[in-house]
Amino acid sequence: MSTGTTKLDVVVSDVVPVNDLVTRFHFRRRDGELLPTFSGGAHVVVEMRDGERTRLNPYSLMGSPLNTSEYTISVRRDDVGRGGSLFMHRSVKPGLEMVISYPVNLFSLDLRAKKHLMLAGGIGITPFMAQTAQLAAEGGNFELHYTCRTASLGTYADVLRERYDRRIRLYHDDRDERIDLDRLLSSQPLGTHLYVCGPSGMIGWVRDRAAALGWPSETVHFEHFAAPQPGAPFDVTLAVTGKTIRVDEQQSLLEAIEAAGVDPPYLCRGGVCGQCETNVISHDGKFIHNDHWLSEEDHRSGCKIMPCVSRFEGRSLVLER
Amino acid sequence: MAAKSIISRPVYGTLSPQPGKHHLFIADAEGALAIIDMAKTAPAGFFDGVEIVFIPGSGRKHVAALEALRPAQFHEAPSFASLLPRLKQTLANAHMGLRLYLAGTEGLIGQAMQVALEAGIDHTSIQTEHRGSLARRMQCVHCKGITENVTTQPATCSHCGLLLLVRDHYSRRLAAFQGVCINAEDRSEIPPMEEIFR
Numbered sequence: 001m002s003t004g005t006t007k008l009d010v011v012v013s014d015v016v017p018v019n020d021l022v023t024r025f026h027f028r029r030r031d032g033e034l035l036p037t038f039s040g041g042a043h044v045v046v047e048m049r050d051g052e053r054t055r056l057n058p059y060s061l062m063g064s065p066l067n068t069s070e071y072t073i074s075v076r077r078d079d080v081g082r083g084g085s086l087f088m089h090r091s092v093k094p095g096l097e098m099v100i101s102y103p104v105n106l107f108s109l110d111l112r113a114k115k116h117l118m119l120a121g122g123i124g125i126t127p128f129m130a131q132t133a134q135l136a137a138e139g140g141n142f143e144l145h146y147t148c149r150t151a152s153l154g155t156y157a158d159v160l161r162e163r164y165d166r167r168i169r170l171y172h173d174d175r176d177e178r179i180d181l182d183r184l185l186s187s188q189p190l191g192t193h194l195y196v197c198g199p200s201g202m203i204g205w206v207r208d209r210a211a212a213l214g215w216p217s218e219t220v221h222f223e224h225f226a227a228p229q230p231g232a233p234f235d236v237t238l239a240v241t242g243k244t245i246r247v248d249e250q251q252s253l254l255e256a257i258e259a260a261g262v263d264p265p266y267l268c269r270g271g272v273c274g275q276c277e278t279n280v281i282s283h284d285g286k287f288i289h290n291d292h293w294l295s296e297e298d299h300r301s302g303c304k305i306m307p308c309v310s311r312f313e314g315r316s317l318v319l320e321r
Numbered sequence: 322m323a324a325k326s327i328i329s330r331p332v333y334g335t336l337s338p339q340p341g342k343h344h345l346f347i348a349d350a351e352g353a354l355a356i357i358d359m360a361k362t363a364p365a366g367f368f369d370g371v372e373i374v375f376i377p378g379s380g381r382k383h384v385a386a387l388e389a390l391r392p393a394q395f396h397e398a399p400s401f402a403s404l405l406p407r408l409k410q411t412l413a414n415a416h417m418g419l420r421l422y423l424a425g426t427e428g429l430i431g432q433a434m435q436v437a438l439e440a441g442i443d444h445t446s447i448q449t450e451h452r453g454s455l456a457r458r459m460q461c462v463h464c465k466g467i468t469e470n471v472t473t474q475p476a477t478c479s480h481c482g483l484l485l486l487v488r489d490h491y492s493r494r495l496a497a498f499q500g501v502c503i504n505a506e507d508r509s510e511i512p513p514m515e516e517i518f519r
Contacts, residue, residue: 112441112443113441114440114441185417185418186342186416186417186418187416188416188417189415189416189417190412190413190415190416190417190419190440190441190442191440191441191442192417192441211340212340213340213341213342213417213418214339214340214341214342214343214417214418214419214420215417215418216420216442216443216445216446217446218443218445218446219417219443219446
C-alpha cells in the first residue's frame with residue numbers, strides 16, 4: 001500500500017522518442033481534468049501491467065510544474081534491467097490506459113537558498129527539467145552542470161541550452177570533459193544549495209567532496225532511485241502475517257511481500273524515502289543493502305532492511321511484517 | 322547551561338572544528354573560553370583559515386589569549402551593533418565552505434545567527450556554545466520594543482513600561498524571547514520581581 005498516495009487514472013497521450021536510449025511519455029487524466037499540482041523534483045510511481053506481472057517503477061516528473069494539463073516522464077531503456085523500462089519502450093503506446101500514483105517529492109528545492117547549484121549525470125537530468133522550469137518562472141538563481149556520455153545521448157541538453165543559455169554547462173565523457181568539482185564547489189556564494197541526481201558513483205563523489213569542502217549536509221540534496229538489483233532467490237518468513245515467501249531472482253523483496261498479499265507502506269520504491277523500512281526479527285546470513293535511507297550503523301546492526309531495493313543471502317530471514 | 326523547556330527555546334552545544342576552508346568565530350566575553358577550549362582539539366593548521374571577531378567588554382579580558390591562537394584574522398569590536406556592518410560585509414562576500422561558530426551570551430549568539438540566517442546559512446549548520454551571562458534579549462509583544470540584558474522575572478519593558486512575563490518562547494527571526502504582560506487583568510497586581518537570568 002502506497003502511503004499517502006492516491007492513484008490517478010490516466011491515458012498515454014503521446015510517446016516521443018528522444019534519442020537512442022530515452023523515450024518520453026505524456027499522461028493526461030482520463031476524465032479530462034487537471035492533474036494534481038506538483039513541485040520540481042517530484043516523482044510518480046507508474047504501474048505497469050505486463051501480463052501476470054505488475055511492476056511499480058518511480059519516474060521523476062519532467063514537465064513544468066506550471067502546467068498540470070499533462071505529466072511527462074522520460075524513461076531510459078535498460079536492456080539488462082528487470083524489464084520495466086523495456087516494457088515502457090515496447091508496450092506503452094498512445095491511447096493506453098494506465099494508473100500512476102499521485103506525485104511525491106523527495107527531492108524538492110530549498111527555496112530559502114540564495115542560489116541553486118545543480119549537478120546532473122545522464123538520465124538524472126529529468127528532475128532538473130521540472131526544477132529549472134519552476135525556478136525560471138519565479139526569477140530564481142540557478143546553474144546546471146550536466147554530464148552526459150556523448151552529445152547525442154545528452155538528453156534535453158539542447159532544450160536546456162535553448163531555454164537557459166549560459167546557466168547550463170555541458171560535459172561530454174567522450175570528449176574527456178570533466179567537472180572541476182572542487183573549484184566549482186569552492187566558488188559558490190554563501191547560501192547556495194547543491195542538488196545532485198545521477199549514477200550512485202557520481203552522487204557519492206559529489207557528496208564526499210561537498211562535505212570535505214565544508215558544505216553543511218543541510219545544503220546538499222541528492223536523489224538516486226536505485227532500481228532493485230536482481231540476485232539469488234531467497235526465502236523469508238513474515239512473522240506478523242505468518243507467511244513464508246520466496247523472493248525470485250528478478251523480484252524485489254517488497255514485490256514478493258506484496259505478491260503474498262501483504263501490503264507494507266511504500267512511496268519511492270527506490271531506497272530513498274524510508275517508508276518501507278522493515279524490522280528484522282532474526283537472520284542467519286548476509287544482507288545486501290542497496291538503499292540510501294538507513295545509516296551505515298543500521299546496515300551493520302542487521303536489525304533493519306529496506307525491502308524495496310535490498311536483498312539477503314543465507315539460511316533464514318524473519319521480518320516483522 | 323540553559324535547560325530545555327519548549328521547542329523554540331534554543332539549545333546550545335559545544336564548539337567543535339568542522340570541515341571547511343574558512344572558519345568565522347564570533348564571541349563575546351566568556352565566549353572566548355569556548356574558542357580556547359576548542360583549539361585544544363583543532364587539527365594542525367586550523368587557525369590559518371580562522372577569523373575571530375571578539376567583543377571583550379570592559380577590561381579586554383581574554384584578548385591576549387585569543388590572539389595567542391594565531392588566527393589568520395583577529396578583530397576586536399566594542400559592541401555587537403558596531404560590528405554589524407562588518408559582519409554583513411564578510412557574509413555577503415563569503416563562499417560556501419565558510420563555517421560559522423558563535424560563542425558567548427545568548428544575546429550575541431541570537432543576533433549573530435539572525436544575520437547569518439539572512440545570509441542563507443541554515444541555523445542547524447551553525448556551531449554554538451553558550452558561555453557567560455544568561456541575560457535575555459526580550460521583545461515586548463505589545464509594543465514590539467526590544468529590551469536588552471533582561472535578568473529578572475518579570476521584567477519591565479524599556480519601551481512601553483508594561484510589566485512582562487519573560488517566556489521561553491524564542492524567535493530566531495527576531496533573536497529575542499517573548500515578553501507578555503503579566504498583569505493585564507489588574508495592573509495593580511505586582512508580582513515580586515526575582516533576578517533569575519544571571
